[in-house]
Amino acid sequence: MSGNAKEMTSGSPTKLILGFAVPLLFGYLFQQFYSLVDSMIVGQVLGKDALAAVGSTGAVNFLIVGFCMGLCSGFAIPVAQRFGAREYSMMRRFVANCVWLSVAFSVVFTVIVCVLCRNILIWMQTPENIMEGAYEYIFIIFAGIPTAILYNLMSGILRSMGESKVPLVFLIISSVINIVLDLLFLIVFKTGVKGAAIATVIAQFISGVACVIYSVKKYELLHIKKEEWKLNPNICMILCSMGVPMGLQYSITAIGSVILQTSVNTLGSDAVAAITAANKVAFFMCCPYDALGATMATYGGQNVGAKKLERLWPGLLSASLLGFAYCLLALAMAFTVGGPLAGLFLGQDGAYLVPDARMFLIITVAFHPTLVLVNVVRFMIQGMGFPNFAILAGVMEMIARVLVGIWIVPPFGFYGAAFASPLAWVLADAFLVPAFFHCRKKLFKLLGESKATIS
Numbered sequence: 001m002s003g004n005a006k007e008m009t010s011g012s013p014t015k016l017i018l019g020f021a022v023p024l025l026f027g028y029l030f031q032q033f034y035s036l037v038d039s040m041i042v043g044q045v046l047g048k049d050a051l052a053a054v055g056s057t058g059a060v061n062f063l064i065v066g067f068c069m070g071l072c073s074g075f076a077i078p079v080a081q082r083f084g085a086r087e088y089s090m091m092r093r094f095v096a097n098c099v100w101l102s103v104a105f106s107v108v109f110t111v112i113v114c115v116l117c118r119n120i121l122i123w124m125q126t127p128e129n130i131m132e133g134a135y136e137y138i139f140i141i142f143a144g145i146p147t148a149i150l151y152n153l154m155s156g157i158l159r160s161m162g163e164s165k166v167p168l169v170f171l172i173i174s175s176v177i178n179i180v181l182d183l184l185f186l187i188v189f190k191t192g193v194k195g196a197a198i199a200t201v202i203a204q205f206i207s208g209v210a211c212v213i214y215s216v217k218k219y220e221l222l223h224i225k226k227e228e229w230k231l232n233p234n235i236c237m238i239l240c241s242m243g244v245p246m247g248l249q250y251s252i253t254a255i256g257s258v259i260l261q262t263s264v265n266t267l268g269s270d271a272v273a274a275i276t277a278a279n280k281v282a283f284f285m286c287c288p289y290d291a292l293g294a295t296m297a298t299y300g301g302q303n304v305g306a307k308k309l310e311r312l313w314p315g316l317l318s319a320s321l322l323g324f325a326y327c328l329l330a331l332a333m334a335f336t337v338g339g340p341l342a343g344l345f346l347g348q349d350g351a352y353l354v355p356d357a358r359m360f361l362i363i364t365v366a367f368h369p370t371l372v373l374v375n376v377v378r379f380m381i382q383g384m385g386f387p388n389f390a391i392l393a394g395v396m397e398m399i400a401r402v403l404v405g406i407w408i409v410p411p412f413g414f415y416g417a418a419f420a421s422p423l424a425w426v427l428a429d430a431f432l433v434p435a436f437f438h439c440r441k442k443l444f445k446l447l448g449e450s451k452a453t454i455s
Helices: 013-046 048-055 058-084 088-123 128-143 145-160 166-188 193-218 233-265 269-285 287-305 309-346 348-366 368-383 387-412 420-446
Strands: none
Touching: 013 048, 013 166, 013 193, 013 269, 013 287, 013 309, 048 128, 048 193, 048 269, 048 309, 048 348, 058 088, 058 128, 058 145, 058 233, 058 287, 058 368, 088 128, 088 145, 088 233, 128 193, 128 269, 145 166, 145 193, 145 287, 166 193, 233 269, 233 368, 233 387, 233 420, 269 287, 269 309, 269 348, 287 309, 287 368, 309 348, 309 368, 309 420, 348 368, 348 420, 368 387, 368 420, 387 420
């Protein structure tokens, strides 16, 4: 076996999860870091209205790009299962069909969302003073969908084989390039917010191409033979049965965010700017939960492929405890440095918004233990091969955000919006935790191991 592929089907679950999640964590941190720097530069150089313009596109950005990320993560699950079962020829066939499907989705999605881009922003009641900036930014991000799919697909395939360090290295390199390009476009060329979007797309492209080159050179397991490149309808169906539900899970969750953002937009650009600043800090703090979630997708997929179902619960428990421990640190950070960090995005003309941003952040972080379970349990279920349950959890999150947007934001305003995500996480957990035990029981029965002791 070439490269640094790692099997997660034997050994201490805690040790394996930590070893896999830590490189992922640094990857997410750097991804958020250049997103943070991107926003800081926009806020400091162009002002709070420009920051609000970029922030107002966050929900619709997640709606579309989030689907692409979920799609690629879903595609990687059958690859992880074949890798865990050591069916390497079949694994390569799945990888080949991942490529064909990704090309198709890239073309269709890019065309559709670019055409509808302005109409979406109008429907979201984007404030008039930030409309043009929002359109310029999100149109370029949407035009770069193929680069986002390229990186997420290749990093997903590498992670499915237990390799979490290499995508991190390339992400760090592209992050540095992104920051340099931000400064170049915004300060030297004075391109406005569209320069920040161009820098992001270029960074994604570099990451994706680097992953492709590394995979071809270092992994003999990924040297796809001519006959393995054949488009296979059955394999495509399996991939879509995993990828599309995971993509929809992201998008369904995002629909609630879009409706919530629409309500927030009616509060004015100041509220949008304050929430954008708070969310930028919150997203950075959430990186450990994202890393644990991605780890559990690979852990669950490999162990199901190897038919080692008795390892599922210990792995889930270990990941959850690790996440809960970090929650205490996150809350301390929100209280002590949350305000100054939010102020970095708001600039001098938005300094008066810092107290609101800090309080929004504290309320959100206080509910992070529920977010731990959302990520760990949901991605474990997806790795186990039950993506439809993740969709239902996404529906719960969507309902919560819609209810907050319709019933709570209008009377309670800014602080009402702060409880949208916490309520969404609570409702999702109420579904996900029982769903995990149901799915595990079903797997024992399907694989003929119903008599095995369930930990």
